[in-house]
Amino acid sequence: MGHIAKFCPARREEYKRKHKRLHAHVVEDEEPPAKMIREQIKDHVLISALSGSVTPGEDAWLIDSGASKHMTGQRDILSCISEKKFSQKVTLGDDYQYPIKGVGESNHKLNSGNSLKMKDVLYVPGLKKNLLSISALEKKGFRVAFIDGEVLMWAKGETLNEAIIIGSEENGLYKLKGHSEAAMTHAI
DSSP states (O other): OOSOGGGOHHHHHHHHHHHTTTOSSOOOTTSOHHHHHHHHHTTOOOOOOOOOOOOTTOSOEEEESSOSSOEESOGGGOEEEEEOOOSOEEEOTTOOEEEOOEEEEEEEEETTSOEEEEEEEEEOTTOOSEEEEHHHHHHTTEEEEEETTEEEEEETTSOGGGOEEEEEEETTEEEEOEEEOSOOSEEO
């Protein structure tokens, strides 16, 4: 009583008694898969290094899973910008904090012919790279997948077959493919 059958403490103890000869650390079938994956990952160390580069002022957008918002240091690629003082700052990997000076929109024409309108893009003077945030895309209702060196995006509720290619891997970095443009079809 008071719990789901598969999480019943009595069943777990019975299972452990029956199977204790198999292994000292029994992983029960009822255990959530995420926990098993976390236990397997504990023994691995992941090492990565930034191998690509982007020239400051270049029209490239890096597709970034670590950025919490879309952001740029280039005011000229933003439209509908609202410049105001923000109490928050952007902290980068070197622990330097950059002030946020505004928020706007940026339009991008993809190589596929599709156009994207990035909303709520932070204007961060001093930021040398344009960052397209994976988490911001997900909050706007999009799914993103990195498959065979390409970055695919599709709306929640659609299938992977309806995905568009928004970027590709280039020298260790994933970059949005195309150029700045005024037109848009997908608001991200």
